[in-house]
Amino acid sequence: xxxxxxxxxxxxxxxxxxxxxxxxxxxxxxxxxxxxxxxxxxxxxxxxxxxxxxxxxxxxxxxxxxxxxxxxxxxxxxxxxxxxxxxxxxxxxxxxxxxxxxxxxxxxxxxxxxxxxxxxxxxxxxxxxxxxxxx
Amino acid sequence: xxxxxxxxxxxxxxxxxxxxxxxxxxxxxxxxxxxxxxxxxxxxxxxxxxxxxxxxxxxxxxxxxxxxxxxxxxxxxxxxxxxxxxxxxxxxxxxxxxxxxxxxxxxxxxxxxxxxxxxxxxxxxxxxxxxxxxx
DNA sequence: TAATTCAACGCAAGTAATTGCAATTAATTC
DNA sequence: GAATTAATTGCAATTACTTGCGTTGAATTA
Numbered sequence: 001x002x003x004x005x006x007x008x009x010x011x012x013x014x015x016x017x018x019x020x021x022x023x024x025x026x027x028x029x030x031x032x033x034x035x036x037x038x039x040x041x042x043x044x045x046x047x048x049x050x051x052x053x054x055x056x057x058x059x060x061x062x063x064x065x066x067x068x069x070x071x072x073x074x075x076x077x078x079x080x081x082x083x084x085x086x087x088x089x090x091x092x093x094x095x096x097x098x099x100x101x102x103x104x105x106x107x108x109x110x111x112x113x114x115x116x117x118x119x120x121x122x123x124x125x126x127x128x129x130x131x132x133x134x135x
Numbered sequence: 136x137x138x139x140x141x142x143x144x145x146x147x148x149x150x151x152x153x154x155x156x157x158x159x160x161x162x163x164x165x166x167x168x169x170x171x172x173x174x175x176x177x178x179x180x181x182x183x184x185x186x187x188x189x190x191x192x193x194x195x196x197x198x199x200x201x202x203x204x205x206x207x208x209x210x211x212x213x214x215x216x217x218x219x220x221x222x223x224x225x226x227x228x229x230x231x232x233x234x235x236x237x238x239x240x241x242x243x244x245x246x247x248x249x250x251x252x253x254x255x256x257x258x259x260x261x262x263x264x265x266x267x268x269x270x
Numbered sequence: 271t272a273a274t275t276c277a278a279c280g281c282a283a284g285t286a287a288t289t290g291c292a293a294t295t296a297a298t299t300c
Numbered sequence: 301g302a303a304t305t306a307a308t309t310g311c312a313a314t315t316a317c318t319t320g321c322g323t324t325g326a327a328t329t330a
Contacts, residue, residue: 012296012307032287047310052288054308068203068258073287087251096251115265116222116231122261123203130250147277147326167317182280187318189278207287208317 009061016046020054024064029075029095069095069124086124091132095124144196151181155189159199164210164221164230204230204259221259226267230259 006013006021016039023038024030030038036051055076058064066074069088084097141148141156151174158173159165165173171186190211193199201209204223219232 007297010307014296014308016309045310048286049288049311050309057308068206071203071209074206089251090254090257115268116224116260116262117264117268118260118262119225122225123258125251125253126257127251127253129252133250133252142327145277149278149326151279180280183316184281184318185279192278 006061006063011057011061015043016050017054017058019043019046020051021058021063024055024058024076025078028077029067029069031073031075035076065121067121067124070126085120087129088124088126089129089132090126091128091135094129094131096129098125141196141198146192146196150178151185152189152193154178154181155186156193156198159190159193159211160213163212164202164204166208166210170211200256202256202259205261220255222264223259223261224264224267225261226263226270229264229266231264233260 004013006017011017019039019042020035023035027034027038032048032051032055035055036046036048039046039051055064055066059066059076063079064076065079066076067086069075069086070093087096087098088094089096139148141152146152154174154177155170158170162169162173167183167186167190170190171181171183174181174186190199190201194201194211198214199211200214201211202221204210204221205228222231222233223229224231
């Protein structure tokens with residue numbers, strides 16, 4: 001999604017907003033705090049609240065998506081990079097990715113009979129990865 | 136799991152701890168704040184930090200389990216009541232439940248080939264329920 | 271049942287996340 | 301390109317959650 005669509009949606013493209021979007025695209029799976037640190041390398045004074053509000057705005061406008069990979073806060077992706085389901089290992093914390101096609105299949109298999117439309121990008125699937133099982 | 140097993144595990148069964156456990160069992164899907172409010176009906180002065188620490192202790196001891204049903208904090212269940220996967224509707228917020236047998240089947244179907252052992256009780260499956268789709 | 275011990279408590283301080291508001295500034299209009 | 305307007309910003313305050321510490325009291329032992 002090109003950046004000039006930001007303006008096309010009635011949003012202003014401020015330096016802060018551009019930097020937040022760049023950071024999300026660059027980092028992937030990034031928390032608001034990590035994004036703020038990255039942004040501050042280019043724009044020292046940016047406030048954390050500005051980062052939070054830009055993340056919210058950019059998500060509402062469809063540029064980015066958040067996912068819960070664990071306990072605390074959300075992590076952010078560029079919207080067009082979400083083509084997978086996240087597999088979080090509760091032991092080592094590694095985040096593996098499963099192709100969306102597969103994920104959709106398995107979720108639909110069980111859930112569609114209830115009419116529940118699953119957003120497979122929103123939550124992680126939690127468990128223990130193969131490596132940690134043999135430890 | 137009977138309460139006298141608390142003592143059997145080297146933990147003390149304080150009035151606060153008993154009330155926290157009772158509240159989790161009674162409420163289901165309850166946040167720490169909701170649990171604190173319920174406990175305070177019986178024991179007015181209980182501190183929120185006591186509730187948090189008891190939830191952690193009771194979870195470590197295996198009496199309760201936490202699940203992330205959405206953005207903020209965790210919600211707690213009695214451990215022996217977890218026989219389902221949570222289906223959270225992002226629109227109306229309703230939490231539906233899917234039998235664990237079904238859920239295990241569908242997760243294993245796709246994920247076992249990667250050797251990933253899924254804890255289907257830890258995260259919710261997020262999406263839009265049938266009722267909200269027709270709105 | 272009195273003494274002992276240390277798990278658990280309440281309080282207060284600390285950290286993390288969010289929100290209200292006045293000042294600023296991007297984009298538009300003249 | 302100056303004036304206008306309202307979206308956006310930074311700051312400060314608030315809310316949410318967590319942690320450190322001295323005190324209390326549940327369970328054990330004599």
